[in-house]
Amino acid sequence: MQLEFLGTGAGVPARFRNVTSVALRLLEERNSVWLFDAGEGTQHQMLSSTIRPRKIDKIFITHLHGDHIYGLPGLLSSRSFQGGEDALHIYGPKGIRQFVENSLHLSQTHLTYPLHFTELPNEGGIVFEDAKFTVSALPLDHKITVFGYRIVEHDLPGELLVNKLQELKVPAGPVYGQLKGGQDVTLPDGRIVRAQDVIGPAKPGRKVVILGDTRKTPNVAILAQDADVLVHESTYGKGEAKLARNYYHSTNMQAATVAQEQGVGRLLLTHISARYAGKTANELAYQAQEVFKNTRVVNDFDVFEIPFGQQNNSKPIKLSMPEDSDL
Structure with a gap:
């Protein structure tokens, strides 16, 4: 933004x-x-x-x-x-x-x-x-x-806590996307991982x-x-x-x-x-x-x-304008 x-x-x-x-x-x-x-x-x-x-x-x-x-x-x-x-x-x-x-x-x-x-x-x-x-x-x-x-x-939804998933030994793959989307998942070993436990606070x-x-x-x-x-x-x-x-x-x-x-x-x-x-x-x-x-x-x-969080008074950024820009 x-x-x-x-x-x-x-x-x-x-x-x-x-x-x-x-x-x-x-x-x-x-x-x-x-x-x-x-x-x-x-x-x-x-x-x-x-x-x-x-x-x-x-x-x-x-x-x-x-x-x-x-x-x-x-x-x-x-x-x-x-x-x-x-x-x-x-x-x-x-x-x-x-x-x-x-x-x-x-x-x-x-x-x-x-x-x-x-x-x-x-x-x-x-x-x-x-x-x-x-x-x-x-x-x-x-x-x-x-x-x-x-x-x-x-x-915005909170970020997926990858470090916590690794600690829980949740294998990487489609299950990460399901959890990120707010869906609880059941692992092959029978454990249930709740999305709310592995997603950070909303931004x-x-x-x-x-x-x-x-x-x-x-x-x-x-x-x-x-x-x-x-x-x-x-x-x-x-x-x-x-x-x-x-x-x-x-x-x-x-x-x-x-x-x-x-x-x-x-x-x-x-x-x-x-x-x-x-x-x-x-x-x-x-x-x-x-x-x-x-x-x-x-x-x-x-x-x-306009970043998330505290605003600062930094100088305005300069955007380069490439030829035939489609912005």
Whole structure:
């Protein structure tokens, strides 16, 4: 599981920051990519990453401001041109279906794959659930209907305790697979080996929270509780809380306070205003670290591994992009 930031700017494209889009790479878990928002130029940003549009099977839209959706029609069209055939599902506020369908209709764009929509009720709730993940949403506080998303990976089965099996002199082979699957087995010598005795404790799933634009509101804390990673907007800096409230945005210090109070593992600040250009953007992180140490300001194309267990503040990893990559 990895987070890749395709756009980290606020409002309009800037020289070194495109507008908002972040990909949750679930290649090992589901062989797919989930996209959160698709600001103008998102598909251009993908050209500098290993992500291919046909691997995206879910797109979650936080709100309908242009810097979060203007890249969506072009991306959907390119997915057809690049051979996409598998269905794609778009989740978002009421109106997202009309925006997409009108754009495709007026441009006479015909997709080669089924396109499905789920428009969220104003109160949010669980928007997707399967055997591996649950995605829920809650409304935030912006000038327009906006949601934050909480992605929870279900707990994984514990590992097979091979050393214990060896101590019990259980012969290697298909029986290991049966035990790993939770099935008790009877050995040729009549002994019964119970799966629960040779499987370690379940591994807690990871929790990732990705917020839309918002000013301070209680639902941010609810979404962020015990998250391994919190992706939070930081349009304003220390001492700018009044400005943030007036313009329905957040400060880095408000984000850090939520992370500290809700037991977050790592805080990633995005939606950076063009006022914070170059190294000055790092000041947002330095200020926030006064409250919550494990904070980073993200840049376009940063990729962060989300490991099991305790999160760290290591530098973003760099992914090589081989020619003809099919990711």
